[in-house]
Amino acid sequence: MELIILNVLNGVSFGAILFLLCSGLSLTFGVMGILNLSHGALYMVGAYVGWSIAVHQGLNFWLAVLAGGLVAGLLGLIMERGFFRHLHGMINEQVLLTFGFIYILTNLCLWIWGGVPKAPYTAPSFSGSFDIVGDWTYSKARLVVTGIGIVLAAVLWFFQEKTRIGAIIRAGMDNKEMTIGLGINYGLVATFVFILGCFIAGAAGVIGASLFGVTLDLGMSILLLALVVVVVGGKGSVQGALVGGILIGLIISFGKALFPQISTFLVYLVMIVILLIKPSGIMGKKVQDR
Amino acid sequence: MKEKKILFVVVVLFLSLTILTIPFSAGYAKSKNTKSIKIGVLLPLTGPYAMWGKMFQNSMELALDSVGWKVAGKKIELIIEDEGGEDVSMALEKAKKLVEANRVGLLLGPFYGGSALSVMPYTSSIPIVNVKWSQPGKNKNEIGNKYGFWVPTTYPDNTYPLGQYAYEEKGIRTVTTIGSDYDCAYEFVEGFTDAFKSKGGKVIQQQWAPLTEIDYTPYLSNLKMADAMVIGTLGPPAKLALFSQYDQLGLFKKMPIFISEVGTLPSPVMQEMGDKIIGVKGVEKFLTSLKNPEAQEFLKSYQAKYKSVPDDKASDAYSGMKVVLAALKATGGDTDPDTLKKALLNVKLNLPPGPFQFSEGRVGMVPLRVSEVQRVGGKLQWVPVKEYPGRPPYVETYP
Amino acid sequence: MIELRDVHTYYADSYILQGISLEVKEGSVAALLGRNGMGKTTTIRTIIGFTPPREGIIRFKEKEIQCLKPHKIARMGIGLVPQGRQIFPSLSVYENLTMAARDMERGDAWNINKIYNLFPILKTRTRIKGTLLSGGEQQMLTIGRALMTNPALLLMDEPSEGLAPIIVEEIGHIIGRLKESGISILLVEQNISMALDLADYVYIISKGVIEYESKPDDLIKNEEIVSNYLGVAGNE
Ligand SMILES: Nc1ncnc2c1ncn2[C@@H]1O[C@H](COP(=O)(O)OP(=O)(O)OP(=O)(O)O)[C@@H](O)[C@H]1O
Numbered sequence: 001m002e003l004i005i006l007n008v009l010n011g012v013s014f015g016a017i018l019f020l021l022c023s024g025l026s027l028t029f030g031v032m033g034i035l036n037l038s039h040g041a042l043y044m045v046g047a048y049v050g051w052s053i054a055v056h057q058g059l060n061f062w063l064a065v066l067a068g069g070l071v072a073g074l075l076g077l078i079m080e081r082g083f084f085r086h087l088h089g090m091i092n093e094q095v096l097l098t099f100g101f102i103y104i105l106t107n108l109c110l111w112i113w114g115g116v117p118k119a120p121y122t123a124p125s126f127s128g129s130f131d132i133v134g135d136w137t138y139s140k141a142r143l144v145v146t147g148i149g150i151v152l153a154a155v156l157w158f159f160q161e162k163t164r165i166g167a168i169i170r171a172g173m174d175n176k177e178m179t180i181g182l183g184i185n186y187g188l189v190a191t192f193v194f195i196l197g198c199f200i201a202g203a204a205g206v207i208g209a210s211l212f213g214v215t216l217d218l219g220m221s222i223l224l225l226a227l228v229v230v231v232v233g234g235k236g237s238v239q240g241a242l243v244g245g246i247l248i249g250l251i252i253s254f255g256k257a258l259f260p261q262i263s264t265f266l267v268y269l270v271m272i273v274i275l276l277i278k279p280s281g282i283m284g285k286k287v288q289d290r
Numbered sequence: 291m292k293e294k295k296i297l298f299v300v301v302v303l304f305l306s307l308t309i310l311t312i313p314f315s316a317g318y319a320k321s322k323n324t325k326s327i328k329i330g331v332l333l334p335l336t337g338p339y340a341m342w343g344k345m346f347q348n349s350m351e352l353a354l355d356s357v358g359w360k361v362a363g364k365k366i367e368l369i370i371e372d373e374g375g376e377d378v379s380m381a382l383e384k385a386k387k388l389v390e391a392n393r394v395g396l397l398l399g400p401f402y403g404g405s406a407l408s409v410m411p412y413t414s415s416i417p418i419v420n421v422k423w424s425q426p427g428k429n430k431n432e433i434g435n436k437y438g439f440w441v442p443t444t445y446p447d448n449t450y451p452l453g454q455y456a457y458e459e460k461g462i463r464t465v466t467t468i469g470s471d472y473d474c475a476y477e478f479v480e481g482f483t484d485a486f487k488s489k490g491g492k493v494i495q496q497q498w499a500p501l502t503e504i505d506y507t508p509y510l511s512n513l514k515m516a517d518a519m520v521i522g523t524l525g526p527p528a529k530l531a532l533f534s535q536y537d538q539l540g541l542f543k544k545m546p547i548f549i550s551e552v553g554t555l556p557s558p559v560m561q562e563m564g565d566k567i568i569g570v571k572g573v574e575k576f577l578t579s580l581k582n583p584e585a586q587e588f589l590k591s592y593q594a595k596y597k598s599v600p601d602d603k604a605s606d607a608y609s610g611m612k613v614v615l616a617a618l619k620a621t622g623g624d625t626d627p628d629t630l631k632k633a634l635l636n637v638k639l640n641l642p643p644g645p646f647q648f649s650e651g652r653v654g655m656v657p658l659r660v661s662e663v664q665r666v667g668g669k670l671q672w673v674p675v676k677e678y679p680g681r682p683p684y685v686e687t688y689p
Numbered sequence: 690m691i692e693l694r695d696v697h698t699y700y701a702d703s704y705i706l707q708g709i710s711l712e713v714k715e716g717s718v719a720a721l722l723g724r725n726g727m728g729k730t731t732t733i734r735t736i737i738g739f740t741p742p743r744e745g746i747i748r749f750k751e752k753e754i755q756c757l758k759p760h761k762i763a764r765m766g767i768g769l770v771p772q773g774r775q776i777f778p779s780l781s782v783y784e785n786l787t788m789a790a791r792d793m794e795r796g797d798a799w800n801i802n803k804i805y806n807l808f809p810i811l812k813t814r815t816r817i818k819g820t821l822l823s824g825g826e827q828q829m830l831t832i833g834r835a836l837m838t839n840p841a842l843l844l845m846d847e848p849s850e851g852l853a854p855i856i857v858e859e860i861g862h863i864i865g866r867l868k869e870s871g872i873s874i875l876l877v878e879q880n881i882s883m884a885l886d887l888a889d890y891v892y893i894i895s896k897g898v899i900e901y902e903s904k905p906d907d908l909i910k911n912e913e914i915v916s917n918y919l920g921v922a923g924n925e
C-alpha cells in the first residue's frame with residue numbers, strides 16, 4: 001500500500017514536469033505546425049538561468065522561475081521572428097533548424113555556465129521532506145512541483161477553452177486559412193503562442209531543476225520523453241499534454257518498481273498501442289492543413 | 291527566392307558556429323625529424339569528451355616536458371589525432387592513418403571505450419597503451435591484441451577494496467546497489483559486491499537505471515533498507531540528481547553511501563552538493579591530497595602550466611606517458627613490438643598514485659585509497675582514510 | 690465597391706482564371722453563376738487573397754488590394770462565407786461567432802445579440818459545437834460569423850449548397866435583408882432562380898472567362914445562354 005502511494009506520487013510529480021514541458025511543445029506544434037525539437041534545450045536554458053538567479057545571486061526562487069521563462073521566451077522570439085517565419089511550410093528545413101538550435105543552445109550554455117552540472121536547487125521552504133506513510137518520508141519539492149503543474153494546467157485550460165484568444169488559437173488549429181480569411185493575423189497569434197510555449201519551457205526548466213538539477217545533455221535527454229508525451233496525449237491540447245504527461249509519469253514510475261528491466265521499453269510500448277488505437281493521441285484533434 | 295537567401299544565411303551561420311565550437315579537428319605533428327621516435331595518440335578533441343581530451347593531452351605533454359621530449363638520445367615526435375566523440379569509425383580511420391601513414395611505433399588511446407574496442411584488433415601489430423580501462427563486461431575476453439596494455443586497474447579491481455573496507459572497517463553486513471544499466475557500471479558494482487560477499491556480506495537488492503535517467507526517486511521509493519547503499523552510477527549529473535533526491539527523501543541519515551569512483555564526484559560538483567554528502571565514501575588511485583613526491587610534482591607542474599587541477603583520469607594519462615617513456619628508455623629507443631612489450635612488462639616506476647607495475651595480464655597495479663568526503667579548510671574534499679596496496683586483478687583474465 | 694480588372698490566377702501551373710473582369714456596385718448584389726469547376730470559388734479565393742492573382746488589378750473601396758495579405762484584405766471590410774461553410778469544429782456556436790468579432794464601435798455594428806436576433810435558432814444552440822448543427826443552421830452560423838466582422842462586402846460561395854428547398858428560401862430571405870441593410874454582396878450560386886431573385890447584375894463564368902453579363906431579366910430571356918452555360922439549374 002505504501003509503495004503504491006509512493007509510486008503514484010512519484011509518477012504524478014514526474015508527470016507534472018513532463019506536462020510543464022509538453023504543454024508548450026504541444027501548443028506550438030498544434031498552432032505553428034512546427035515541431036520544435038529545441039524545446040528541451042529551452043527547458044535547459046531556463047534551468048541554467050534559474051540557477052544563476054536562485055543559487056549564484058541567491059535571489060528568490062520564483063524570480064528565478066520568471067527569469068528562466070523570460071530568457072527562454074526571448075530566445076523563442078528570436079527563433080520565430082528570425083528563422084521559422086521565413087521557413088513557412090518547409091517542414092524539413094524547420095526540423096533541421098530546430099535540431100540545430102539544440103546544439104547552438106547547448107554550446108551557449110557550455111560557454112556561459114561551464115561543463116560542471118548544477119545540483120538541484122529550490123526555494124528554502126521547499127527543500128527537505130516530511131513524513132507521509134509509516135516511516136516513509138516524501139520530498140516537499142516534488143509535491144510543490146505537482147501543485148505547480150496542476151495550477152498551470154488549470155490556467156492554460158482556462159486560457160485555451162474560455163478566452164477569445166484561446167478560441168482563435170483553436171480555430172487556427174482547425175482551419176488556418178478560414179481563420180485568416182476572417183481577418184485574423186494568425187501569424188501574430190502563432191508568434192505569441194510560440195513565445196508563450198517557450199516561456200513555459202524555460203519556467204518549467206527552473207521548476208524541474210528543483211528535482212533534477214541541470215546538465216548540458218538535458219536538452220536532448222528530456223526531448224525524447226516530451227515527444228512521447230505529445231504523441232500519446234495528442235498535439236495542440238492542454239488536456240492532452242496533461243493526460244499524456246501523467247500517464248507516462250505513472251508508467252515510468254510503476255514500470256521501475258514492478259518491471260525494472262523493461263520500464264523504458266514499456267513507455268514506447270504504450271506509445272505504440274495508443275498510436276494503433278487512436279493515431280491522433282488520447283485527446284488529439286485532427287488538424288487540417290488548409 | 292527570399293527563403294533561399296535566408297536558408298543560405300542560416301547555413302553560413304551554422305557553419306561558422308560549428309567551426310567556432312570545433313577548435314582543431316585535424317591532427318598535427320610536432321616535428322619532422324626522421325631519426326625521431328613516433329608516438330601516436332588518439333584523443334577526443336571534439337564532441338562530448340573534448341574536456342577530457344584536452345586534459346589528457348596536457349598531461350601527456352607534461353610527462354614529455356619532464357624528459358625534454360627526448361628518450362635514449364632520440365627526439366620524440368608526438369602525433370595527436372582527434373578520435374571524435376563517440377565516433378567509432380572515425381577513431382579507426384585515425385588509427386589507420388597513424389599506423390600506416392605516420393608509421394608510429396606505439397599508440398596511446400583512444401579514450402572512448404567503443405572506439406578502443408574497434409581500434410585494438412586493428413593495431414594488433416604494435417603496442418597500444420590504454421590510459422583508460424576499455425574492456426568491460428563481455429568484452430573482457432575479446433582483446434584481440436597481444437600488445438594491449440591498460441595503465442589503470444580494471445573497474446572491478448578499482449572497487450574491490452571498497453567492498454572489503456565496508457565489511458571490515460565499517461561493519462556493513464547488507465547492501466543495496468544502484469547503477470547505470472551498462473557494462474562499466476556492472477563492473478564497478480561487481481567489484482564491490484564480490485569483495486563484500488567473499489567476506490560474508492549480503493546483497494539484498496540490485497537496481498539498474500537507464501543511462502539517461504534523471505528521476506531517481508522511483509528507485510529510492512522502492513529501495514530495500516540495508517546497512518549501506520552502493521552506487522555504480524557514472525557521471526556527475528546522475529550523482530547530483532540521485533543525491534539530491536536521496537536527501538529530499540531524508541535517506542542520508544539512514545543509509546551511508548559508497549560510490550564507485552571518487553572521480554565522478556569532482557570538487558566543483560561536491561561544492562554544489564553541500565554538506566549533506568559529508569561521509570560519502572569512495573575509492574580512487576590518485577587524489578590531490580596525496581603527499582608523495584611524484585604526486586606533488588605532477589600537481590605542481592600541471593597547475594603551473596595549465597592553471598587548473600588535474601584529476602585521477604589526468605594522472606592516468608600522465609602515468610601512461612611516463613610508463614611509455616620508461617619502456618622506450620629501456621629499449622634504447624627501439625620500437626620493435628616484442629622488445630617494447632617486454633620492456634613495458636618490466637617497467638617499475640613511482641608514479642603520482644604510488645609504485646606502479648603491470649600485472650602479467652598487462653593491467654596496471656597501483657595503490658588504491660578508500661576516501662571520504664570531509665570539509666577541510668572550508669571546502670568539501672576527498673580525504674583518504676585507508677590505503678590498499680596495488681595487486682594483480684582479482685580475476686586475472688589476460689593470459 | 691469592388692472591381693476586378695483582367696485578373697489571371699493559377700494553381701501552381703494550372704491556369705484557372707484567364708482574365709476575369711467584374712464589379713459589385715455599392716449596396717448591390719452581383720451574382721456569379723457557372724457550372725462546376727469553372728472558377729467561381731477560385732474567383733472568391735483570389736479576391737480574399739488565398740490564391741492571389743498573378744496578373745490583374747483588384748480594387749476595393751478605391752484601393753488596390755491584390756498584393757495584400759488575406760487578413761489585411763478581410764480587415765478592410767470583406768466578409769467571407771465560404772463554400773462548404775468551414776465551421777470550426779472545436780469551437781462552440783458562440784465561439785465561432787465571437788472569435789471573428791471586429792469593428793464593433795459603430796452604433797449600427799453587428800454584435801452577438803444582433804446575430805442572435807437575426808438567427809434566433811442559433812441562440813438556443815449557443816454552447817454546442819458548431820459542427821453539430823444541421824446544414825441550414827451551419828449556414829446561418831457561417832453568415833453570422835462573417836457579419837461579426839462588420840463587412841462592407843460579403844463574398845458568399847454557394848450558400849444554398851446541399852440545403853432543403855425550404856431552408857434555401859429562408860437563406861434567400863436573409864440575404865435579401867442583408868442587401869437592404871446596405872451590405873454589398875458577391876453571390877456565387879448554382880441555384881439560378883434564387884440568384885436571379887436577389888441579384889442586381891449577373892455574370893456567367895465558364896472555364897475561367899466571363900462569357901456573359903447582364904441584368905437578371907435579360908438573362909432569363911436568353912435561353913441559349915442559360916442552356917449553354919448553366920444547364921439544368923441546381924447541379925449536374
Ligand atoms: N488547389 C487546386 N489546385 C489545382 N487546381 C484546382 C485547385 N482548386 C481548384 N482547382 C481547379 O480549378 C478549377 C476551378 O475550380 P473552382 O473551385 O474555382 O470551381 P467552382 O466554379 O467553384 O466549382 P464548384 O461549383 O464545383 O464549386 C477546377 O478545374 C478545379 O479542378
Ligand SMILES: [Mg+2]
Nearest residue numbers: 729730731772
Ligand atoms: Mg466552388
